[in-house]
Amino acid sequence: xxLEKLIAYHCGPALSGIKPANIFSCSGKFCLYTxxxxxxxxxxxxxxxxxxxxxxxxxxxxxVYNKNLLESVLQDKTVxxxxxxxxxxxGSSVQDLVFQLSDRLAYNAEFxxxxxxxxxxxxxxxxxxxxxxGVNYKICGCWKVxxxxxxxxxxxxxxxxxxxxxxxxxTRGESLEKLCERAA
Numbered sequence: 001x002x003l004e005k006l007i008a009y010h011c012g013p014a015l016s017g018i019k020p021a022n023i024f025s026c027s028g029k030f031c032l033y034t035x036x037x038x039x040x041x042x043x044x045x046x047x048x049x050x051x052x053x054x055x056x057x058x059x060x061x062x063x064v065y066n067k068n069l070l071e072s073v074l075q076d077k078t079v080x081x082x083x084x085x086x087x088x089x090x091g092s093s094v095q096d097l098v099f100q101l102s103d104r105l106a107y108n109a110e111f112x113x114x115x116x117x118x119x120x121x122x123x124x125x126x127x128x129x130x131x132x133x134g135v136n137y138k139i140c141g142c143w144k145v146x147x148x149x150x151x152x153x154x155x156x157x158x159x160x161x162x163x164x165x166x167x168x169x170x171t172r173g174e175s176l177e178k179l180c181e182r183a184a
Contacts, residue, residue: 011064012166015179020120021065028058046180054106079117086114
């Protein structure tokens with residue numbers, strides 16, 4: 001249950017269907033590879049998927065995504081161009097693109113900053129980060145903002161409220177499946 005509360009807090013927006021994906025680092029005390037199998041059995045019917053993407057320094061990154069929302073984001077023409085220029089295979093399925101991201105996280109020396117499009121960050125912010133090498137941003141919250149500051153600040157608040165609500169619901173005994181029902 002402790003792992004599920006961590007997931008509810010860190011990935012509430014993806015579980016609830018307001019964001020295409022979340023990613024967080026989880027300590028080695030949890031076997032995320034085994035947990036992901038069980039979580040997928042429970043939550044895939046609601047369109048929510050769990051994928052441990054890489055392990056480093058005793059922690060594992062867990063990528064949690066809402067398949068329908070992510071599929072919608074990845075259909076955007078500019079997003080396709082960003083991914084193609086980063087080396088992703090054009091025309092790949094959502095699952096294949098997520099696996100390509102996982103490989104890039106695990107095996108590339110440089111962090112794949114295109115991850116922002118998977119996480120639902122505004123395209124102008126992802127491109128701004130890549131083109132400015134992470135500097136010259138307007139504000140910083142869940143990500144570094146290069147475009148619409150007000151829109152980003154509103155999203156930061158919405159995501160934080162969602163995370164808190166999901167954790168509260170879990171603390172009151174609701175299951176991950178119940179959190180995911182809204183995403184379906």
